[in-house]
Amino acid sequence: MHQLIHDKKIRYAVIGCGQISQQSFIPGIARATNSTLAALVTGDMKKAEALEARYGVRVWHYDELPDLLASGEIDAVYLATPNGLHRQYAVPVLEAGLHLLLEKPMATSVEDCEAILQAQRIGGGKLMIAYRLHCEPGTVELVSRCRNGDFGTLVGFSSVFGQDVSQSNHRAHGGYWSGPVPDLGNYPINAVRHMFGAEPVEVTAVGVCTPDRDFNFDDTVSVILRFADGRIADFTVSYACAPVEGLTLFGSRGSVKVGPCYTFGSSVAITYSTLIDGKKDHHTYGPVEQFGGETFYFSECILNDRNPEPDGEDGLRDVRVLEAVEAALITGKPQSLPPLAAREGIQREQMVILPPVEDEPSDSDLIGVMAQAVS
Numbered sequence: 001m002h003q004l005i006h007d008k009k010i011r012y013a014v015i016g017c018g019q020i021s022q023q024s025f026i027p028g029i030a031r032a033t034n035s036t037l038a039a040l041v042t043g044d045m046k047k048a049e050a051l052e053a054r055y056g057v058r059v060w061h062y063d064e065l066p067d068l069l070a071s072g073e074i075d076a077v078y079l080a081t082p083n084g085l086h087r088q089y090a091v092p093v094l095e096a097g098l099h100l101l102l103e104k105p106m107a108t109s110v111e112d113c114e115a116i117l118q119a120q121r122i123g124g125g126k127l128m129i130a131y132r133l134h135c136e137p138g139t140v141e142l143v144s145r146c147r148n149g150d151f152g153t154l155v156g157f158s159s160v161f162g163q164d165v166s167q168s169n170h171r172a173h174g175g176y177w178s179g180p181v182p183d184l185g186n187y188p189i190n191a192v193r194h195m196f197g198a199e200p201v202e203v204t205a206v207g208v209c210t211p212d213r214d215f216n217f218d219d220t221v222s223v224i225l226r227f228a229d230g231r232i233a234d235f236t237v238s239y240a241c242a243p244v245e246g247l248t249l250f251g252s253r254g255s256v257k258v259g260p261c262y263t264f265g266s267s268v269a270i271t272y273s274t275l276i277d278g279k280k281d282h283h284t285y286g287p288v289e290q291f292g293g294e295t296f297y298f299s300e301c302i303l304n305d306r307n308p309e310p311d312g313e314d315g316l317r318d319v320r321v322l323e324a325v326e327a328a329l330i331t332g333k334p335q336s337l338p339p340l341a342a343r344e345g346i347q348r349e350q351m352v353i354l355p356p357v358e359d360e361p362s363d364s365d366l367i368g369v370m371a372q373a374v375s
Contacts, residue, residue, distance in 0.1 A: 006078075010099070010299040011038035012037040013074040015065075016081035017051055019369045020103065024053065025078055027357040028291030032356065033316035036301040038074050042064060047368035054367065062225060065089070069096040076184050076302065078130075079103060081175050087112040099126045099302050103296065106315030107184050113231065113316040114131060121311060126301055128308035129315035131190060132294040133262070135352040138285035139191075140268030142258065143346045146195045151255030153278060155231055155314040159247035161262055162238035167214045169370050171239075176326050179217035180237040181205075187262040188235035188247065189321050190314075192225065195249060196233070199340040200225040203324035210240040223325055228339055249315055253277055265289040267355040293352035309350060313343070 002123045014021050014028060017040055029035050040059045042048050048059040052123060060068045068074065069092060078098035079089055092118065093100050107113045108128050120127045133139040146154060161184040165171060171178040203225055205220025218237040227233075235247075246259035254276035260268055265357035271284045301308040317340065324335040 001008070008034060008303060010035045010075045010302055011073065012036065012101075012295070013039035013041060013060075013068060013077050013095075015041040015077055016085075016103075017042045017047065017196050017367070018080060019363075019366060019371060021078070021080045022366050023037065023361050023363075024291045025080065027360060028293075029295050031289040031292030031354045031357065032296035032299060034303060035295050040238060041068065044368055065092065069093060069098060075099060076101065076125075076298070080130075082174065083182060084108050084174070087115055090116045092361075094123045094125055094127065096189050097123040097125050099298070101128050101130055101298050102312075102315070103130045104190075104315065104318070105177075105182045108319075108325060110183070110316060110320050110355060113312065113319050117312045120238070126298070126308055127312045128294075128298045128301070129310045129312065130294060131310045131314070132264065132290040133187075133191075133270075134290060134310050134346050135293040135297045135350050136270060136285075136290055137351050137353055139261075139278045139287070140270065140346055140348055141283075142256070142270075142272060142352040143194050144348055146249070147197060147345075149275070151249060151251030151256060151297040154249055154251045156250035157188075157192045157233035157235075157247065158250075159191070159233075159235040159261075160237075160244055161185070161187055161235070161316065162220075162241040162244045164242060165219075165239040166371065171216065173216050176217050176329070177208065179215070179221075179327050180219060180239045181221050181223070182260075182322050183236040184239075185221070185223065185320050185321065185325065188233070188237075189225070189318050190310075191247065191261075192233040193317065194345045196227060196231060196344065197342050198227050198229065198231070199337070199338050199342060200233070200321060201228045201328065201338065201339055203227040203321060203328050204334045205328035206323045207329050213240050213300050215239065216313070218329060221325070221329065223328075225321070239246045254323075266358055266360055287356045288352075289354040289356045292354045292357070296354065297350055297352050309344075309346065315343075 207221040219240040249256040258272040
């Protein structure tokens with residue numbers, strides 16, 4: 001296993017210097033006192049010069065990745081390439097014994113997820129899927145309340161998450177795995193799995209292509225998840241609408257409405273309202289640095305030799321649902337999933353509260369990136 005050679009600060013390389021890396025992860029890591037940016041990896045050498053000048057760290061080409069992994073100059077990697085490239089870069093990172101913070105979805109197939117997990121077993125490093133909300137205080141508190149039965153027995157979940165995606169962005173023409181279900185749908189899938197404390201056994205989906213949009217996938221998709229005990233969850237995601245997000249939970253004692261619930265930013269506070277036994281209440285958790293928070297948590301796991309949550313198995317369980325949605329859209333038929341036992345899931349101890357980055361880079365500040373959302 002790779003040995004740390006510095007004093008209690010995890011040195012991160014960023015593989016994939018797109019919008020989420022430049023606009024969110026790199027600014028956020030500055031808030032994590034146990035972490036530091038040590039290297040960047042890109043395939044565009046013109047872009048590399050500008051990145052090196054801005055961030056003051058060496059920029060490596062993808063062809064140089066084996067040299068970087070063997071250099072001893074990094075301890076961990078944040079991987080944020082397009083989804084279809086996750087396996088290609090995650091496997092060598094993990095086989096080298098380095099630690100990996102891997103953006104969601106974990107991969108574009110269960111087979112690829114299993115290959116990534118096997119690479120982790122070979123190298124011995126830690127693997128965390130970048131579900132930043134697993135460290136966000138409002139989300140952690142809400143999941144804890146669901147687990148404690150504050151809302152009674154949960155019987156239903158309904159969610160919506162949409163944005164107006166630019167047809168010039170790389171996601172617009174990459175097929176299903178670049179579309180709204182893997183990009184946006186993994187949020188409600190992951191949320192309901194942890195709030196219900198259960199795994200879905202059947203998936204139904206229907207999608208539409210908006211006529212005036214030049215996407216090569218269904219840009220708006222509605223999904224129903226059925227669980228073994230009869231509970232159901234539904235969500236709709238879209239790349240062809242004004243920004244929208246929210247979720248509602250229904251329980252035997254009351255209900256919860258959450259919004260915002262999935263997004264991030266210096267002004268975003270996860271907020272929810274409850275109606276329990278006829279009594280209304282309102283909860284707002286101040287904006288926190290979500291990317292810095294998840295990085296701080298992962299670095300603490302590395303430094304203290306603890307297994308992170310969410311791990312690769314959690315990522316795989318979401319991807320198997322995403323695969324089933326794809327099959328349901330292709331066939332027009334419900335897709336069955338083998339039953340799986342629930343896992344322990346999100347714990348209160350992984351909550352991290354860091355002040356948000358105040359000067360977030362704007363879309364125009366990005367180097368060599370076509371912003372995802374229509375401005």
